[in-house]
Amino acid sequence: MKVSVIGGGIVGMTSALHIMEQCSSAHGQLELTVISEKFCPDNTSYGAGGLWKPPSQEHMSEAELKRLQGSFDFLTSVLRTSYAHEAGIFLQPGYIVHMDPIPDPAWKDIVVGFRHVTPWELTNLFPGYKQGWFYTAFICQPRDFLPWAKKRLTQRGVSFVQRKVNSLEELAPHYDIVVNCSGVGATKLASDEAVSASRGQVMRVKAPWLRYFVETDGKNPVIDGIPYMYPNLHNVVIGGIKQTGNSRITNDPRDTDTIWKGILALNSQMKGAEVVEEWTGFRPMRDGGIRLERETLTGTSTGRPLEVVHNYGHGEAGVTWSHGCAKEVADIVKTIMAERRPKSRL
Amino acid sequence: MVRRVCVVGAGVVGLSSAVCIQEKVPGVQVTVLSEKFSPHTTSDGAAGFWEPHILNDTPQELIRRWGDETWDHLKTLYLSPVACDAGVILLSGYHLHKQPQQDPDWASTVFGFRHLTKQDLQQFPGFSSGWFSTHLLCEGRKYLPWLMTKFKKAGGKVQQGKVTSLTELADRYNVVVNCCGIGAGELVGDSTVQPVRGQVYRVHAPWIKCFFDAEYDGHDFYIFPCSNNVVLGGTAQKGNWNLSPHPTDSKAIWEGCCQLVPSLRKCKVDHEWVGLRPSRPKVRLERESVGKGSSSLEVVHNYGHGGAGITLHWGCAQQAARLVQEALSLQQLKPKL
Numbered sequence: 001m002k003v004s005v006i007g008g009g010i011v012g013m014t015s016a017l018h019i020m021e022q023c024s025s026a027h028g029q030l031e032l033t034v035i036s037e038k039f040c041p042d043n044t045s046y047g048a049g050g051l052w053k054p055p056s057q058e059h060m061s062e063a064e065l066k067r068l069q070g071s072f073d074f075l076t077s078v079l080r081t082s083y084a085h086e087a088g089i090f091l092q093p094g095y096i097v098h099m100d101p102i103p104d105p106a107w108k109d110i111v112v113g114f115r116h117v118t119p120w121e122l123t124n125l126f127p128g129y130k131q132g133w134f135y136t137a138f139i140c141q142p143r144d145f146l147p148w149a150k151k152r153l154t155q156r157g158v159s160f161v162q163r164k165v166n167s168l169e170e171l172a173p174h175y176d177i178v179v180n181c182s183g184v185g186a187t188k189l190a191s192d193e194a195v196s197a198s199r200g201q202v203m204r205v206k207a208p209w210l211r212y213f214v215e216t217d218g219k220n221p222v223i224d225g226i227p228y229m230y231p232n233l234h235n236v237v238i239g240g241i242k243q244t245g246n247s248r249i250t251n252d253p254r255d256t257d258t259i260w261k262g263i264l265a266l267n268s269q270m271k272g273a274e275v276v277e278e279w280t281g282f283r284p285m286r287d288g289g290i291r292l293e294r295e296t297l298t299g300t301s302t303g304r305p306l307e308v309v310h311n312y313g314h315g316e317a318g319v320t321w322s323h324g325c326a327k328e329v330a331d332i333v334k335t336i337m338a339e340r341r342p343k344s345r346l
Numbered sequence: 347m348v349r350r351v352c353v354v355g356a357g358v359v360g361l362s363s364a365v366c367i368q369e370k371v372p373g374v375q376v377t378v379l380s381e382k383f384s385p386h387t388t389s390d391g392a393a394g395f396w397e398p399h400i401l402n403d404t405p406q407e408l409i410r411r412w413g414d415e416t417w418d419h420l421k422t423l424y425l426s427p428v429a430c431d432a433g434v435i436l437l438s439g440y441h442l443h444k445q446p447q448q449d450p451d452w453a454s455t456v457f458g459f460r461h462l463t464k465q466d467l468q469q470f471p472g473f474s475s476g477w478f479s480t481h482l483l484c485e486g487r488k489y490l491p492w493l494m495t496k497f498k499k500a501g502g503k504v505q506q507g508k509v510t511s512l513t514e515l516a517d518r519y520n521v522v523v524n525c526c527g528i529g530a531g532e533l534v535g536d537s538t539v540q541p542v543r544g545q546v547y548r549v550h551a552p553w554i555k556c557f558f559d560a561e562y563d564g565h566d567f568y569i570f571p572c573s574n575n576v577v578l579g580g581t582a583q584k585g586n587w588n589l590s591p592h593p594t595d596s597k598a599i600w601e602g603c604c605q606l607v608p609s610l611r612k613c614k615v616d617h618e619w620v621g622l623r624p625s626r627p628k629v630r631l632e633r634e635s636v637g638k639g640s641s642s643l644e645v646v647h648n649y650g651h652g653g654a655g656i657t658l659h660w661g662c663a664q665q666a667a668r669l670v671q672e673a674l675s676l677q678q679l680k681p682k683l
Binding site: 076079080081082083084085086089090091092093112113115117118120121124125134136139208209211212231233234268269271 | 421425427429430435436437438439457458460463465466468469478480551552553554555556571573574608609611612
């Protein structure tokens with residue numbers, strides 16, 4: 001069975017990992033190829049901070065919660081290994097603070113040790129914010145995880161091809177199943193108008209003393225932008241830019257300024273922290289949320305239907321959703337392989 | 347008339363006492379006199395984690411008072427622009443046990459103290475209970491130079507040298523503050539001062555963002571991420587004066603910590619270090635008049651903080667400053683002949 005995964009970002013690579021894990025020994029031989037226009041360090045995932053943090057919704061469907069649990073469980077399983085840090089995975093406690101109090105999130109029992117911030121923490125660490133949560137999450141740094149995943153996949157015989165895919169149909173002569181993890185590219189590839197890009201800009205700075213992440217929500221009158229900071233392995237990622245309708249791919253000094261003002265208002269210790277890198281990327285947003293479903297494309301040039309599994313639209317939480325979604329994708333691929341298994345003749 | 351105060355010892359207890367005396371006692375010239383200075387003191391090697399530890403029979407109300415005052419001081423430093431320079435970090439992490447333990451007295455001081463759930467414990471096979479809390483850590487290696495700068499800016503003087511008896515200082519100083527830590531035993535003939543030997547690794551493992559502290563079967567294995575490296579420990583060997591790392595201890599610490607966090611096996615070791623915690627049945631923080639006639643001297647003792655030097659230092663320094671004030675007032679009433 002020839003399977004291709006389109007997209008070499010966190011969603012595509014985790015899909016490939018889980019497909020190899022769950023499907024390679026089942027129902028006959030599996031040949032997997034990852035095709036992507038861009039791989040690390042040129043893709044969206046490269047610049048991401050990698051914090052495990054779902055949207056702060058009070059209600060989520062069972063399917064969504066299952067995906068989140070799947071992601072968290074996978075990261076927990078890697079944590080106990082000796083190579084966790086090579087894969088860019090580590091435990092990271094931290095805070096999410098809100099301008100307006102909101103109900104506890106649907107995922108509060110999936111993370112570990114969820115609590116509200118104490119009055120001292122709120123008043124002194126986050127002045128102006130009305131409410132906060134604290135929990136222990138994971139960081140899964142894509143810029144470490146993706147090369148690690150590529151190595152593992154290559155060892156298992158997966159091929160990597162760097163090229164742009166212009167249509168799903170063009171893959172029909174070469175593959176039985178296509179897993180579409182094209183992120184922002186799904187606008188064209190899947191003709192999906194619900195997909196849009198949210199521009200983000202971040203800096204990586206030296207602040208080795210920072211031991212917790214901070215994510216802010218809502219407009220604080222005394223703070224510029226909506227700042228956030230995540231410890232990474234060697235630096236701290238600081239940001240606060242979420243722009244729709246802006247396709248500027250280079251760093252904008254005005255955004256740099258906004259980020260600094262927000263971060264310094266949030267934590268004055270950051271003053272003078274050395275900037276090591278600045279980066280711009282586009283979060284793959286989708287109205288209506290993640291599209292994770294099977295689609296059978298008929299009318300292909302070969303006459304045979306092409307099985308597609310869509311897995312895109314993860315917004316700003318690619319890392320958070322990736323493993324749980326990947327497990328679900330692998331289940332679908334397994335089902336398709338079982339359906340396609342040649343039946344023995346009498 | 348300027349009164350002269352000499353603080354003997356330049357570890358965290360000595361330097362903080364010197365600074366508090368400058369701040370609280372008017373009209374004094376303070377000198378810090380020590381055989382060793384940062385980075386060669388016991389305080390320099392300590393991780394600086396705030397938690398009362400190895401304090402033997404020191405009364406609980408004193409531990410609470412001094413500990414909470416120090417906690418408040420560290421909180422203030424943390425919120426100020428000097429946090430980074432002073433080496434103060436806010437961090438969270440795990441205390442792990444093999445049997446349920448009573449909640450510690452400091453549970454209400456730290457932030458967000460809670461018991462570990464089954465979910466937490468899944469990550470730590472072999473441990474059946476524990477706590478999670480958010481603490482402050484104050485690294486000796488950064489804090490001591492920061493205190494010293496503060497001390498000198500306020501006009502403090504520094505002298506390097508070894509003191510063999512306190513009365514030799516009687517002709518130059520009105521009050522002497524004895525902050526000699528492990529050296530206090532020899533200096534004042536206090537045989538109750540005993541070392542509690544601590545050995546640690548300092549490693550590069552930047553993926554460690556929480557602390558871990560596992561106590562079981564007489565062991566205490568801990569992992570503290572300081573600002574530039576991670577401390578792996580430890581030992582607590584009473585009466586052991588050996589300042590060199592011992593291979594048996596190194597192996598035990600390594601295995602104990604790697605069992606807690608397996609990814610540590612791949613970390614890079616920077617160096618090993620041994621410190622002698624200055625342990626005493628109780629912290630000695632009191633006034634004493636020593637010597638007679640022209641070699642009479644008012645002494646304030648501030649030593650024997652065991653494994654809690656950084657945890658208690660500011661509360662003790664404040665009390666030491668009050669005792670210095672008392673000693674000076676007494677002296678005014680009975681001038682030297």
